[in-house]
Amino acid sequence: xxxxxxxxxxxxxxxxxxxxxxxxxxxxxxxxAVGGRxxxxxxxxxxPADIVAAVSSAAARGATHIITTGGLGPTPDDLTVETxxxxxxxxxxxxxxLVTHFRHKLRLAEDAEIGPAMRKVATVPVRAAAGPNLAGWxxxxxxxxxxxxxxxxxxxxxxxxxxxxxxxEPVLRGGGA
Amino acid sequence: xxxxxxxxxxxxxxxxxxxxxxxTNAHWIAGQVAVLGGALRRMTVVPDDMxxxxxxxxxxxxxxARVVIVTGGLGPTPDDMTVEAxARLAGxxxxxxxxxxxxxxRRRNLTTREEATPPMLKMATVPEGAEVFHNPVGWAPCIKxxxxxxxxxxxPGPPREMEALFNGYVAEFISASVQTRSAAxxxxxxxxxxxxxxxxxxxxxxxxxxxxxxxxxxxxALEQGLPVDIVANGKDAADAxxxxxxxxxxxxxxxxxxxxxxxxxxx
Numbered sequence: 001x002x003x004x005x006x007x008x009x010x011x012x013x014x015x016x017x018x019x020x021x022x023x024x025x026x027x028x029x030x031x032x033a034v035g036g037r038x039x040x041x042x043x044x045x046x047x048p049a050d051i052v053a054a055v056s057s058a059a060a061r062g063a064t065h066i067i068t069t070g071g072l073g074p075t076p077d078d079l080t081v082e083t084x085x086x087x088x089x090x091x092x093x094x095x096x097x098l099v100t101h102f103r104h105k106l107r108l109a110e111d112a113e114i115g116p117a118m119r120k121v122a123t124v125p126v127r128a129a130a131g132p133n134l135a136g137w138x139x140x141x142x143x144x145x146x147x148x149x150x151x152x153x154x155x156x157x158x159x160x161x162x163x164x165x166x167x168x169e170p171v172l173r174g175g176g177a
Numbered sequence: 178x179x180x181x182x183x184x185x186x187x188x189x190x191x192x193x194x195x196x197x198x199x200x201t202n203a204h205w206i207a208g209q210v211a212v213l214g215g216a217l218r219r220m221t222v223v224p225d226d227m228x229x230x231x232x233x234x235x236x237x238x239x240x241x242a243r244v245v246i247v248t249g250g251l252g253p254t255p256d257d258m259t260v261e262a263x264a265r266l267a268g269x270x271x272x273x274x275x276x277x278x279x280x281x282x283r284r285r286n287l288t289t290r291e292e293a294t295p296p297m298l299k300m301a302t303v304p305e306g307a308e309v310f311h312n313p314v315g316w317a318p319c320i321k322x323x324x325x326x327x328x329x330x331x332x333p334g335p336p337r338e339m340e341a342l343f344n345g346y347v348a349e350f351i352s353a354s355v356q357t358r359s360a361a362x363x364x365x366x367x368x369x370x371x372x373x374x375x376x377x378x379x380x381x382x383x384x385x386x387x388x389x390x391x392x393x394x395x396x397x398a399l400e401q402g403l404p405v406d407i408v409a410n411g412k413d414a415a416d417a418x419x420x421x422x423x424x425x426x427x428x429x430x431x432x433x434x435x436x437x438x439x440x441x442x443x444x
Contacts, residue, residue: 013390015217017208018361018406022199024222029196038194040233041222043203050218057236073393075374117371156394 003036003065003172006058010070010080011155012045023069023153023160030164031067034172039063046071048083056087059148066148067168070155072138074117080152081141085125088145095130098122098139105137128152133162140167181216182355185242187233189249189259190334191224202248202332202339210246211408213348214357218242225250230262238266238327243354245327246347249334251317253296259331260320264304267324274309277301277318314341321346359410360417362425363442365402366391366432373403376431384424386410404442 007027013019024041031038040058044050051071058066071080085092099111099122108114114122124130128143138159141152151168153160186206192198203220210217218240223233230250237245250259264271278301282293300317303309310319315338320331330347332339366373370391377389388408395404407424411417432439 012388013392013406014204015207015220016211016359016361016388016408017204017206017217018363018390018408019392020201020204021220025193025196025199027196028194032195038196039224039229041194043220045218053240054219061232074371075391076378077390115371117374158394 001064003031004063005031005036005038005065005067005172006061006063007031007038007041008051008054008058008066008068009041009043009155010046010051010054010068011043012047012077014043014070015045022157023155026157026160027067027069027164030169031172034169036065036172046077046079048079048086051080051083052087055084055150059145063148065151065168065172066145067151067153069153069160072121072141072152072154074121078120081123081125084143084150084152085128088125088143090126092123093126094119095122095124098124098130098132101132101139131163131167133159133166136162138163142167142171182214182244182351183240183242184210184215184217184244184246184351185237185240186210186217186220187237187245187247188220188222188334189225189230189247190222191226191256193222193249194224201336202334205336205340206246206248206343209343209348210351211359211361213351214355214359214410215244215351225256225258227258227262227265230258231265234262234266234329238325242327244351245329246343247329247331248339251300251331251333253299257299260302260304263307263320263322263329263331267304267306267322269305271302272305273298274301274303274307274318277303277309277311280311281316310342310346312338312342313345314338318342319346321350357410357412358414358417359408360414360421361406361408362421363404363406364425364428364439365404365442366437366439367402368432368435368437370403372435372437373405373432376428376435377405379431380407380424380428383427384409384420386420387424389424389428402440 028038132139138154140163143150188200308321317333319342392404409421
């Protein structure tokens with residue numbers, strides 16, 4: 001069965017028309033290229049209720065995979081990880097592998113030198129995998145949500161383009177989750 | 178204060194959902210809605226699929242959006258099904274709009290109904306009970322239909338036509354329905370996101386109707402500085418501009434206190 005993919009792009013700056021979303025169209029093109037079908041693309045604010053509504057309705061409509069972009073940064077309006085974790089009934093944890101990855105990129109000697117902002121960026125839902133973009137700063141979080149594979153990507157297009165072939169494309173090509 | 182005028186935007190087109198074409202309409206509309214004081218809540222792209230279009234528009238009804246703006250799917254070909262989907266949603270029949278057909282015939286110098294082509298007939302068809310607004314720069318008209326207190330506007334997909342019809346009819350409806358307005362400015366600071374983030378928080382705390390956001394992804398090199406958007410909502414356009422000015426001034430003071438510089442963003 002070919003993957004049925006919903007795309008949810010998250011960002012108040014998109015909803016205010018300050019920044020044009022280029023991720024959704026790029027991702028849609030890639031999903032189609034690897035044999036998937038995109039059913040709906042939805043854009044919402046950095047708002048927990050709106051994020052939950054968008055992701056859970058994609059799940060309710062029978063998506064096999066859901067890709068989100070945006071809201072993974074260090075600032076207080078970056079709410080995607082915490083919100084999606086709560087939607088799945090899970091807490092969040094700091095992924096120590098990501099902390100080490102950031103430490104190497106920053107050329108720091110010890111993980112302990114990573115500050116609170118970067119530790120927030122390294123925070124993922126419990127029972128989720130986080131894979132870094134070796135060429136960039138972002139990472140892809142992959143989680144199983146009641147049999148649906150959820151991919152959580154950052155907002156910057158360069159990161160999305162770097163992460164998709166590493167973590168999403170192989171799963172979609174595999175046909176299942 | 179009156180409730181927000183919640184707005185949703187739908188872009189209909191299989192070429193959009195397959196990523197063949199980048200949708201620019203929703204982004205343009207989002208910017209216009211913000212300035213006019215509307216509260217955009219969601220943008221949705223769906224394929225040219227009757228069931229998907231109807232189901233997704235029903236979702237907007239159930240979310241009780243006040244205004245739903247739909248672009249695309251108004252052309253003469255079989256994959257253009259927005260009118261029929263809207264009619265189905267509203268529980269009415271698609272009917273020929275005589276005034277629109279007469280306008281088409283005048284523009285083509287046709288004198289009898291028999292000369293009207295099937296594409297003309299299709300593009301002059303609207304859901305029964307809809308208001309129809311003439312398209313000054315193309316063929317498919319703007320359609321306005323109210324269902325369960327939700328006002329739907331349907332606009333053709335070509336950006337030039339969409340913009341003309343939005344400016345001609347939708348903008349006035351939104352601005353007449355809501356008092357608030359917004360104003361925005363982009364500046365650039367020679368700071369890291371982690372340095373400027375607390376300052377943005379401080380401005381938002383002092384001016385609660387503002388939204389500030391730094392765009393790390395738009396900084397291609399450190400020496401280029403970091404773009405920061407400041408968006409302010411006010412009770413009218415002058416108030417929004419006043420709050421924006423105050424927020425920008427406060428941010429500039431906070432930036433200067435850090436020994437850094439802020440200037441207007443020149444795209």
